[in-house]
Amino acid sequence: MADTGDADVCAICLGGMVRGQASYTAECSHAFHLICISASVAHGNHTCPLCKAPWTVLPAVNAPAQAAAPSSPSSSSQQVPRTYDDDEPTVGAQTAAATNGGAVVLRTHCECPAVARAAVRENFAVLVHARAPSSAASEAARAPLDLVTVLDVSGSMTGRKLALLKQAMGFVIDNLGSADRLSVSFSNSASRLIRLVRMSDAGKAAAKRAVESLAANGGTNIGEGLRVAAQVFGDRQHMNAVASIMLLSDGQDTFTAPRRHRSGAAPNYIRGAGARPPAVHAFGFGTDHDAAAMHTIAEATGGTFSFIENEAVVQDSFAQCIGGLLTVTVQELRIAVTCLHPSVLVRAVKSGRYDNRVDAGGRSASVDVGELYADEERRFLIFLDVPGAEDAVDVTGLVKASCTYRDAATGQAATLAGDDAVVQRPIEAADVRPSMEVERERVRVEATEDMAAAREAADREQHAEGARILRGRLEAVERSAPGMAGDPMCKELEDELRVLIAGVEDRREYETTGRACFLSGMSSHGQQRAATRQLQTASMPTAYVTPAMEKMVKKSREQRQTGAAEPPPPPNRKRVKGQQLDGESEERSEEA
Structure with a gap:
């Protein structure tokens, strides 16, 4: 039985249930605006969004023309209409893009330079270090971006939250180039607001008008918002070299599966994007979002999850993200190591979230990295079995490192040989650093x-x-x-x-x-x-921040300081000893 004290509030949008509005009261006694529950039922949800009680009597509604349930293995083979094939054509190849923007640098480092000749070492660590070309080298030949933003404009995004989101989106639009394309969708009714359009002067003006038209209402439907974004990519007739989704939400998903099932459902959100779905960079806004679900979505697609408690600086978070996306230099990067000495074997690879493979005999290994932004670095530890050396052998070759990748700006494939990892084999190895x-x-x-x-x-x-x-x-x-x-x-x-x-x-x-x-x-x-x-x-942490990201964040902060309101005071919680808040010194000086 629902609490009678909530009988005059829609359980989805939290708006008032007033006389004259169409409403629906379920068997579990939870009440909804008919327009709010219609979308949920049309998407295939036949349980209460609040208590998950199954419904045997459903409201009679017509499914929206573009509505569909999130894909599942049982339905992935069905044909989906090409609804979003109206994307604006990409620009032709630019002369500047005919020149390679630089090559990947691949290095190896052994845990120590020497191992005693007779010694046998297990789990001897070798670091493989890859670095992308610099932003200075690739600036003239940048790969253009196709970006879809999925914005949560549910009822909780009212007031200053929505204003800050619009401001942040304005910054993103201003910093996209004329060859980049943008589409905007929102997750309360899972609709596309603007088609995938080039960010020319006219395109930017149209995108800004679309963003300014956003109003906060309804519930949060992350699954359907991502499905729409995925379909925008799947239906497009033209393709830029780089593609990504930016997802922002400040609340719990009120439409999709229960939280305990989301980790399994998240990969299905983007099934409609084809064999290689774009990365979803998820932003949890405030303290009420579903961090576990958004992290799962990001992990499943190769994106990142960012947490924005300080809502006043959401623009800086967006700035850092596009600072990377606008400098993709390397795609489909794959690093391989092959053992040199016949008795050297690969035991394990520490590669974090990147897939790695060690062959059955332990004679080679590989790591699939994918895209790199300009100046980004990747480090992977390879653990080896190193045999003892024969008499008069001064050096043991451990592994040969190499990589293959595609230049994002030119589309050209490249193969690169890195350093060989070798160790000296003195009779005694004393005082080895x-x-x-x-x-x-x-x-x-x-x-x-x-x-x-x-x-x-x-x-x-x-x-x-x-x-x-x-x-x-x-x-x-x-x-x-x-x-x-x-x-x-x-x-x-x-x-x-x-x-x-x-x-x-x-x-x-x-x-x-x-x-x-x-x-x-x-x-x-x-x-x-x-x-x-x-x-x-x-x-804010600075680990892994590239020069291009740092430059874009600096630009965002300067813009906020000249034209935006001051952020709200921090909540009454304990501060980590020895750390200063972002902007604390400026706030104190103004108060003085």
């Missing part, structure tokens, strides 16, 4: 693994155990060779661990911001790609 490059990556990987373990403990409501895991890892990072040497990456990792400890100790804090912080950090470390965590009580 370990590689700081390898140790730094080992510290990062182990910290990431402990973050995942602490998050799992917190999800089991074992918050003290989660905090214990992270405190132990913080001490290990501080005692590590790069940590004691003042390595910048380790210092930022220490700051991040302190933020996570503060967010995991208390159940309420974890539910409010801690879980989202964990998931955003895991998304970033798993892909070695920047994902924002815009908190009220801690500064």
